[in-house]
Amino acid sequence: MATVIYGSEVSASIKSELKKHVEQLHNMKKRIPKLVVILIGNHPASMSYVKGKQKACEQIGMLQEVLHFNETITQNQLIKQIEVLNNDHTVDGILVQLPLPKHLNEQQVLQTISYKKDVDGFHPYNIGKAVLQEKDTFLSCTPKGVMRLLESIGYDDLSGLHAVVVGRSNIVGKPMAQLLLQKNATITVCHSKTKDISMYTKHADIVVVAVGKAKFIKKEWIKKGAIVIDVGINRLEDDTLCGDVDFEEVKQIASYITPVPKGVGPMTIAMLLENTWESYKRTNEEGEFK
Numbered sequence: 430m431a432t433v434i435y436g437s438e439v440s441a442s443i444k445s446e447l448k449k450h451v452e453q454l455h456n457m458k459k460r461i462p463k464l465v466v467i468l469i470g471n472h473p474a475s476m477s478y479v480k481g482k483q484k485a486c487e488q489i490g491m492l493q494e495v496l497h498f499n500e501t502i503t504q505n506q507l508i509k510q511i512e513v514l515n516n517d518h519t520v521d522g523i524l525v526q527l528p529l530p531k532h533l534n535e536q537q538v539l540q541t542i543s544y545k546k547d548v549d550g551f552h553p554y555n556i557g558k559a560v561l562q563e564k565d566t567f568l569s570c571t572p573k574g575v576m577r578l579l580e581s582i583g584y585d586d587l588s589g590l591h592a593v594v595v596g597r598s599n600i601v602g603k604p605m606a607q608l609l610l611q612k613n614a615t616i617t618v619c620h621s622k623t624k625d626i627s628m629y630t631k632h633a634d635i636v637v638v639a640v641g642k643a644k645f646i647k648k649e650w651i652k653k654g655a656i657v658i659d660v661g662i663n664r665l666e667d668d669t670l671c672g673d674v675d676f677e678e679v680k681q682i683a684s685y686i687t688p689v690p691k692g693v694g695p696m697t698i699a700m701l702l703e704n705t706w707e708s709y710k711r712t713n714e715e716g717e718f719k
């Protein structure tokens with residue numbers, strides 16, 4: 430039976446470290462790091478994710494603001510708003526909650542965010558720096574959080590291991606494959622056009638799944654003793670949450686498995702806080718406003 434990796438516990442210890450740093454700033458009456466989240470429309474899942482981000486900031490004493498716009502906001506209005514935040518010296522992190530309504534150009538929006546405040550790590554500048562393994566970048570929060578979970582179970586160097594990433598999104602799949610590669614794993618990326626995904630997952634030492642399909646990964650698809658990381662969050666008809674992995678089945682065969690909820694989700698938020706803290710520190714080290 431697999432050991433369950435609780436991201437909720439790993440993230441709690443990361444948040445408590447960050448809280449100490451922010452408390453010191455409060456005690457010294459210094460400026461406090463601030464995250465601004467832009468939310469457009471009333472997408473229920475997005476609203477719930479944004480609430481989680483707000484709550485986490487409050488827990489560690491970080492400032493946060495949510496700018497909630499109607500779905501009718503135009504591209505120009507949104508870009509102007511981001512430019513205001515880019516020039517606001519009290520703002521360290523800017524996050525535009527995705528997905529955006531169809532009439533908005535997502536790439537143009539993300540590229541408007543100053544790469545110095547791009548705590549989501551979605552700006553092409555930061556993606557490029559991440560691929561080059563340069564330090565002064567922001568890594569995409571979910572893949573960064575998954576790497577921390579692997580470290581938490583002693584898997585820092587992945588030499589000799591075969592990692593299969595299922596899903597190729599810009600937010601998770603692509604950066605995930607990069608980070609696993611940087612830790613020396615051999616990578617396969619499967620996606621909706623892959624002929625037989627199970628042919629790859631069956632041979633994987635590590636499987637990371639981010640496809641957004643409830644219980645997509647079955648026990649027969651997993652090698653005995655594999656590590657299974659579930660990035661999916663799906664709402665079932667009875668209103669409960671479940672991942673992309675059939676947890677009850679797969680935990681019988683995996684060595685480690687992440688649950689949903691309390692798995693990867695809390696790590697994404699912890700990494701967002703960490704990136705915002707990092708942005709704040711960089712501003713201060715530069716000795717100038719961004």
Ligand code: GUN
Nearest residue numbers: 524525526527528549570
């Ligand atoms: N939508 C789903 N996950 C994310 C995320 O990590 N960042 C943003 N901005 N939007 C998301």
